[in-house]
């Protein structure tokens with residue numbers, strides 16, 4: 796029987812993700828011991844990662860979300876970043892941890908850091924589930940990284956293609972001959 800997600804191939808399993816997310820949570824808890832953190836999730840791709848990661852951070856935290864979009868319906872970044880939803884609370888004087896799904900060209904993280912620095916946070920660190928270093932256009936700060944991936948378009952565990960596949964429990968590879976890419 797063909798799975799509902801067709802021929803998307805698993806690249807990182809749910810067990811590998813769970814193990815790495817717990818490790819990241821432990822590192823963050825150690826590095827910020829005695830402090831309070833504001834987690835800023837970048838929507839929509841980081842929502843599952845953020846939900847799992849925050850449960851492994853043993854510190855007082857608050858959560859906020861930044862809606863950014865750079866892809867439209869394509870698999871290549873347009874390079875034009877739009878704010879679709881802003882933070883709900885000021886971050887001046889706070890320790891901030893940005894939670895990203897994937898750093899690809901680096902343009903989103905660059906834009907985000909410039910924007911957050913202007914709000915005078917006391918410190919800003921970046922935690923990304925995935926990194927695609929081969930695609931970098933501008934240098935990107937990543938302080939905590941889950942996994943490096945090769946130059947593939949990946950979906951699942953929050954990451955989408957045309958809004959779909961975010962609910963896959965694994966990170967998978969969209970086939971190059973996927974009808975919606977080819978077409």
Ligand code: IMP
Pocket residue numbers: 837840865866872895896897898899900901902903904947948949950954955956
């Ligand atoms: P960047 O600005 O090129 O670094 O892209 C960052 C954003 O593009 C990420 O937060 C994702 O939402 C999206 N993105 C980049 N690569 C992929 C991918 O392989 N699958 C799904 N989304 C991706």
